[in-house]
Amino acid sequence: MSAVMTQWPQEAHTQTGAQITGQAVDGQGQVLTPAALEFLAGLHRRFEPVRQARLADRRQRQAFFDAGGLPDFRPDTAALRAGDWKVAPLPPALLDRRVEITGPVDPKMVINALNSGAKVYMADFEDSTSPTWANLIAGQRTLQQAVAGTLEWTAPGSDGAPGKHYALKPFAQQAVLMVRPRGWHLDEKHVLIDGAPMSGSLFDLGLFAFHNSDVLAAKDRGPYFYLPKLQSMEEAQLWNDVLDHIERELGLAAGQLKVTVLIETLPAVFEMDEILHALRTRIAGLNCGRWDYVFSYIKTFRRHRDKVLPERGQVTMTQPFLRSYCELLIQTCHKRGAHAMGGMAAQIPISGDDVANEAALAKVRADKLREVTAGHDGTWVAHPALIPLAQQIFDERMPTPNQRHVLREDVWATRDDLIRPSLGTITRAGFEGNVEVCVRYLAAWLDGNGCVPIHWLMEDAATAEIARTQLWQWLHSEGLHLDDGTPVDFALLERAFINLPARLGDRTRIPGASRINEAIGVLDRLTHSDTLEEFLTLPGYARLD
Structure with missing residues (x-):
C-alpha cells in the first residue's frame, strides 16, 4: 500500500478497487475522498x-x-x-x-x-x-x-515577508x-x-x-x-x-x-x-x-x-x-x-520595446x-x-x-x-526555431510547467507538437531542402542541437533549465524513430513524478 492510501480506511480501498500510486500531496484528502x-x-x-x-x-x-x-x-x-x-x-x-x-x-x-x-x-x-x-x-x-x-x-515575498x-x-x-x-x-x-x-x-x-x-x-x-x-x-x-x-x-x-x-x-x-x-x-x-x-x-x-x-x-x-x-x-x-x-x-x-x-x-x-x-x-x-x-x-x-x-x-x-496544403518554405531559422520551442517547452513540461512564454508567445503542448511533428516529417521526407538549398537531414538537426545553447542564452532564466539536456535527448530519439509518436506527452508522461 502506498503512503497515500493510509489517509483512508482500508475498507474504502477494498470496496472501490481504487489504488492511489502517487505520493501524498497537499489537499489530496479533500479531493480524493x-x-x-x-x-x-x-x-x-x-x-x-x-x-x-x-x-x-x-x-x-x-x-x-x-x-x-x-x-x-x-x-x-x-x-x-x-x-x-x-x-x-x-x-x-x-x-x-x-x-x-x-x-x-x-x-x-x-x-x-x-x-x-x-x-x-x-x-x-x-x-x-x-x-x-x-x-x-x-x-x-x-x-x-x-x-x-x-x-x-498570496505570492511569496522577499525576506520571508x-x-x-x-x-x-x-x-x-x-x-x-x-x-x-x-x-x-x-x-x-x-x-x-x-x-x-x-x-x-x-x-x-x-x-x-x-x-x-x-x-x-x-x-x-x-x-x-x-x-x-x-x-x-x-x-x-x-x-x-x-x-x-x-x-x-x-x-x-x-x-x-x-x-x-x-x-x-x-x-x-x-x-x-x-x-x-x-x-x-x-x-x-x-x-x-x-x-x-x-x-x-x-x-x-x-x-x-x-x-x-x-x-x-x-x-x-x-x-x-x-x-x-x-x-x-x-x-x-x-x-x-x-x-x-x-x-x-x-x-x-513585449515589455521594453514599444515598436515590437x-x-x-x-x-x-x-x-x-x-x-x-x-x-x-x-x-x-x-x-x-x-x-x-x-x-x-x-x-x-x-x-x-x-x-x-x-x-x-x-x-x-x-x-x-x-486538405490542400499551404505553399511556403523552410528556413534555417524556422527549422532551428522548431528545435528550440520543442526543447524548451518539453523541459518546462517535465519540470511541471505546462504553459511557457517563449519569444513573447505563450507556448503550450499544441504548439510544441507542431514543432515536433514538423521536424519528424521534414526529416523523414526525402528531397526536402531549406530555402538556401541546404538538405533537410539529420546532420542539420545535429547542427541545430549544437547551436541551441547560443539561442537559449542564460539558461538560469529559462523554465525547466535543469531538464534541457533530458529534453534534447527525448526530441533526438523521437525524431530519429521510424514511427511518429502519436503525442509528445505520452513518452513525456512516463518521466513525470
Whole structure:
C-alpha cells in the first residue's frame, strides 16, 4: 500500500478497487475522498472498454491514412448532415462568449482569469497543465475553492515577508468557468481501478463534476466543459454517455452539463454535424482549436509527401485550407443553433520595446477582425492584457450577444479544400526555431510547467507538437531542402542541437533549465524513430513524478 492510501480506511480501498500510486500531496484528502474514489471507479468500469475501442478506431483510421487514404465526409451519415435539426437552447450564461481566456489551474492563474473581464475562463487540465500528481490535485482543489468563492492566494515575498495578495471578485463580476479535461488518449497513471490506470479524461472531468456540480447548478452555471481532441461522432457519443451517467449519479437534471467541443483534429472537421448531433441535448458550440488542428494535419498526413507543410510561421489562418476549416465550422454551427468560437491569440505583451509590442498587437488586431468578420461568436486570448483589444473589436463588429444569425450560406468547402496544403518554405531559422520551442517547452513540461512564454508567445503542448511533428516529417521526407538549398537531414538537426545553447542564452532564466539536456535527448530519439509518436506527452508522461 502506498503512503497515500493510509489517509483512508482500508475498507474504502477494498470496496472501490481504487489504488492511489502517487505520493501524498497537499489537499489530496479533500479531493480524493472515499466517495469520490467510488464515483471514479464507477466511471472507469462502465466506460473504459468503450474508450479503448475508440482508441483502437483511431489507430485503424491512421493506418488507412498512412497507406495513402484521405479523410472525407462519411457516406453513412449523409442524411444526418442534410437533416433539419437544431441543438438544444443555450443557457443564459453561455449566450455571450465574445472573449474567452484560457490557462492552467494554479491559484494565481485561476484568480486572475476569473477576475480578468473576459466572458469565459477555460481552466485547462490539458495542453497548458503538466499532469504531475501535485499539479492535478492542486488544480482540483483550487477549482473547488474558486467555485465555493473562498479561493485566495498570496505570492511569496522577499525576506520571508508575504507578497501580493490575490482574491476573487464578487461572483457576478467573474468570468463563466469552463473546464477542459485531458483527451481520451491520456491515462491517469496515479489512479488504478482494479489494477488498471483510469482515463485522464474521466479523472479530470469526473472529479470536478463530483465536487462542484451542485453549487454550479444552483447558480445556473452548468458545470460547463470544453472537450478536446475528438476525432469522430463515436467519440462524441462516448462523451455524451459519460455525461448522461454523471447526471444520473449526481442527481442532476438531464442536459445540465453543457459542453463545447474543440475541432482540433483533421478527421473531426469532416464530422462536425455528426459531433453536434451526438451531443445535441448539451452542446453549446464548436471551437477552432487551430494550433492542434495544424498538428493533427501534419500527423494525419505524416506519410504523404505531397502534404508537407512549410514552417509554422508561414501556416497562418489566411492559408486556404485553414480558412476553409474555419468558415465551414461557422456555417455548420450556425445552421444548428450552436456557437462558432474562434482561435487563440498566443501573443503576450513585449515589455521594453514599444515598436515590437505594437507589431504584435497589430497581428492580434488583424486576427480578431478576421474572426468577427467571418462570423465567429467569440475568440480566445492567452493573456489578460489582450482582453480589451479583443473585446473592442468584437463590440464594434458584433453588437448582438452572438452571430448565430450569420448563416454563411456562401461557404462551400469540399474535401480537397480542407486538405490542400499551404505553399511556403523552410528556413534555417524556422527549422532551428522548431528545435528550440520543442526543447524548451518539453523541459518546462517535465519540470511541471505546462504553459511557457517563449519569444513573447505563450507556448503550450499544441504548439510544441507542431514543432515536433514538423521536424519528424521534414526529416523523414526525402528531397526536402531549406530555402538556401541546404538538405533537410539529420546532420542539420545535429547542427541545430549544437547551436541551441547560443539561442537559449542564460539558461538560469529559462523554465525547466535543469531538464534541457533530458529534453534534447527525448526530441533526438523521437525524431530519429521510424514511427511518429502519436503525442509528445505520452513518452513525456512516463518521466513525470
